[in-house]
Amino acid sequence: MVVAVVYFLAALGAAAAFAGVLDRQLHGPRLRAAWKDGLTAEARCTRVRIEEAQDADGVPFVHARPTLEFRTADGRTVSFEERRGRVETAEGDVLTVHYSAHDPLTATTRSPSFGMLHLKALVTGVGAVFAAVTATVLALVL
Template identity: 60%
Template sequence: MVVVAAVYFVVAVGAAVMSGRSLDRNLQGPRLRAVWAEGLTAEARCVSLRTEEAQSPEGGPVEYTHPTLEFRTADGHTVSFEERQSRLTPALGDSVTVYYGAANPKDATTRAPSFGMRHARTVITAAGCLFALVSAVVIALVP
């Protein structure tokens, strides 16, 4: 049973690592961490709103509103981008704080840095590895 437990452990740890990476990419973790790393912020103004219709998981219609925000970078360039990752829906003319990187300010976001987004991959991978270890021990000990 120890061999089965060892094989299970290796496969489960691999699955935990792949799941953590996949979740991180889906949540746009690498892009957001790069934007937040520079610590640059600006006040952006909502210049337009675009409504998108979609279908909910239950099959009903749902609408998403994406604001187009405009801000001025520290070096004086005006940047306009559509925010698609935030639940924030400002009204036309409202001001919001945006986080951006100097190298690519169009990657700006209104999402504030959070522990969960900064460490999602690590937390998911660690939880999966812990589950794999406990499961492998149980498998190894069962007669």
């Protein structure tokens, strides 16, 4: 029984740590900051930087990194490079951006999604269920 409890706690901690790392890798904190205030603006694409790379198998792919410029509600002009740009964005295109009044440089063209808003809780919850099931099996077997 003690082994199962120790396993459960370790697995739960690992799930929470994994959720935090995954959330940061997917820019969750930046996106939630941009969505928090509910502010939007129309942004114009001023340039598109093309970045070529290769995946693990050596297959080439292209990332388009558009630079967008918009005016905040209080009149400031903000220019930022969208990290998760859409390939079809071209110079002169107008897109809706979500931004925070406190830090408009965290702006994004991505719309809020349930998954990104609750990613850490979802991954930790799935990990907790897996940990509970496997700890129960361990307790019954040992």
